[in-house]
Each structure stands twice: as C-alpha cells, then as structure tokens.
Amino acid sequence: MMTHVFMLVLLLGDVQTKGPPMYFMSIDRCTYFASRLVKRYGNYGDVSMVPKEHKATAYCKPIFVDLDKVLVYD
Numbered sequence: 001m002m003t004h005v006f007m008l009v010l011l012l013g014d015v016q017t018k019g020p021p022m023y024f025m026s027i028d029r030c031t032y033f034a035s036r037l038v039k040r041y042g043n044y045g046d047v048s049m050v051p052k053e054h055k056a057t058a059y060c061k062p063i064f065v066d067l068d069k070v071l072v073y074d
Contacts, residue, residue: 001067006030006060010037013053023072027060034058 008022008030024030038056040047065072 002064003067004062005065005072007063008033008037009059009061010034011057013055021070023063023065023070024060025072025074029074030060034060 005023005025006027008024010017022030022033024033035058037058040050040054040056042050044050
C-alpha cells in the first residue's frame with residue numbers, strides 16, 4: 001500500500017548522512033527526532049565557533065512510499 005510519510009533528513013556540514021532512511025507516519029514524531037539530533041553539547045563558547053563540517057541540520061521531508069517495502073515508525 002502506498003502512502004505519504006515523513007523522512008528524516010540529517011546533514012553534517014553540507015553532506016547528507018548515509019544509511020537507511022528513517023520514516024515516520026507523524027510529522028510531530030519526525031520533528032521531535034530532528035530537533036534532538038541537532039542539539040550540540042561541548043566546549044564551544046558560541047555556535048559560530050563550531051566547525052562547518054560539524055554543524056548539523058535536520059528536517060522532515062514528505063515522501064510517498066510503499067508500506068510493504070519500508071519500515072515506518074509511529
């Protein structure tokens with residue numbers, strides 16, 4: 001069965017991470033994980049001090065998938 005879901009996209013620097021994508025039925029659940037992935041803890045005094053290749057961006061992209069072929073989280 002085909003349906004619309006939300007795919008979590010994670011970029012480190014300007015590079016999209018590799019590996020199997022994570023799909024969610026709920027935009028709220030997807031954005032929860034997106035917001036958690038971009039939190040940074042460390043000794044940087046300011047976000048501008050974080051090296052470009054370590055900066056993280058995460059967002060949820062609507063996508064049309066076959067539920068019989070991919071794992072979709074609640």
